[in-house]
Amino acid sequence: MVQLPEFPWDTLAGAKARASEHPGGLVDLSVGSPVDPTPPLLQQALREATDAHGYPTNWGTPEARRAIVDWFRRVRGVPGLDDANVLVTVGSKELVAGLPQQLGLGTGDAVVHPAVAYPTYDIGARMAGATPVRADDPDDWPAATRLVWLNSPSNPTGDVLGVEVLRRVVHAARERGIVVASDECYALLPWEVEAAPSILDPRVTDGDIGGLLAVYSLSKQSNLAGYRAAFVAGDAAVVQRVLAVRKHLGLMAPSPVQHALAVALGDLVHVDAQRERYRARRALLLPALRERGFAVSSDAGLYLWATDGTDALAQVDRLAELGILVAPGTFYGDPTHVRVAITASDDDIAAAAARLRG
Numbered sequence: 001m002v003q004l005p006e007f008p009w010d011t012l013a014g015a016k017a018r019a020s021e022h023p024g025g026l027v028d029l030s031v032g033s034p035v036d037p038t039p040p041l042l043q044q045a046l047r048e049a050t051d052a053h054g055y056p057t058n059w060g061t062p063e064a065r066r067a068i069v070d071w072f073r074r075v076r077g078v079p080g081l082d083d084a085n086v087l088v089t090v091g092s093k094e095l096v097a098g099l100p101q102q103l104g105l106g107t108g109d110a111v112v113h114p115a116v117a118y119p120t121y122d123i124g125a126r127m128a129g130a131t132p133v134r135a136d137d138p139d140d141w142p143a144a145t146r147l148v149w150l151n152s153p154s155n156p157t158g159d160v161l162g163v164e165v166l167r168r169v170v171h172a173a174r175e176r177g178i179v180v181a182s183d184e185c186y187a188l189l190p191w192e193v194e195a196a197p198s199i200l201d202p203r204v205t206d207g208d209i210g211g212l213l214a215v216y217s218l219s220k221q222s223n224l225a226g227y228r229a230a231f232v233a234g235d236a237a238v239v240q241r242v243l244a245v246r247k248h249l250g251l252m253a254p255s256p257v258q259h260a261l262a263v264a265l266g267d268l269v270h271v272d273a274q275r276e277r278y279r280a281r282r283a284l285l286l287p288a289l290r291e292r293g294f295a296v297s298s299d300a301g302l303y304l305w306a307t308d309g310t311d312a313l314a315q316v317d318r319l320a321e322l323g324i325l326v327a328p329g330t331f332y333g334d335p336t337h338v339r340v341a342i343t344a345s346d347d348d349i350a351a352a353a354a355r356l357r358g
């Protein structure tokens, strides 16, 4: 039987209880769940599609697939995809957790993911019976590697992989017949970089997307986490193999959600507005953490990756004293940092900044 670790956030109960004792109340910056309303345009799109008497297709509705293809061309600089290259998923976490199995990987296979990473890459490898391996450099990929996960911008570090780094990964993977899946859900939240290129960008691929997948989610950029709206795009052979398995598993996004997804991809106004909300929150919180003695990095995405040089759990406790709950780096494979989410209300972010300065 596959043994999974305890769900990381369940282990924060003690720190949460302590932080909740703060007279000003708890400011929870330990998770990346959006707090702002789903844009009215997208709520309306969902309402428009409530007659959903038939099964949706596992692949995605033609409308959703078209919207994904167009979005990659317009927004991510990836031309030339068509229907066969894209697949709608039920949020992206299920795909991250299921991809190794859906690719047919198992015992004896290695799944590489970033050294400091969102925990679900590891879980997905374990669920398939494969071996998860932390490695950032292609020279460190074991011989048994069949799948490599990238995550740019990174949760939790905010690091962004540039075109040259991506090219090196693609080249190494191609030589060895390895699938590369790049989780890019924070791509439209760049702060200190101009942009976060997609693995499917022609500057990376030279026009050959063989063996490559880009995974994307509208949870964060469109405040749609509750809708479970996401997709994967890339090599048609890989996408169709995954689709064939998903048909057997009954993994299909509800059709009203797929309509909302298509509408969301066609509108950049709400994405820009949400990005500016996060920009303002980051601008409050980041300097306050630095003034408190934390070194902070955050090139892109929704997290400040911070350290005061002590042990991660001690830092969680230190911030809990201020009524601020954060996630220890141990959740991601780094015992020296904490992850501070900027996904809290303006009031909560302002309260956290004031307490850090106090």
Ligand SMILES: Cc1ncc(COP(=O)(O)O)c(C=O)c1O
Binding pocket: 032, 090, 091, 092, 093, 094, 096, 118, 151, 154, 155, 183, 185, 216, 217, 218, 219, 225, 229, 230
């Ligand atoms: C790197 C990364 N990938 C995937 C996900 C899953 O997002 P969702 O399942 O909401 O699409 C998250 C959520 O926090 C994430 O940080």
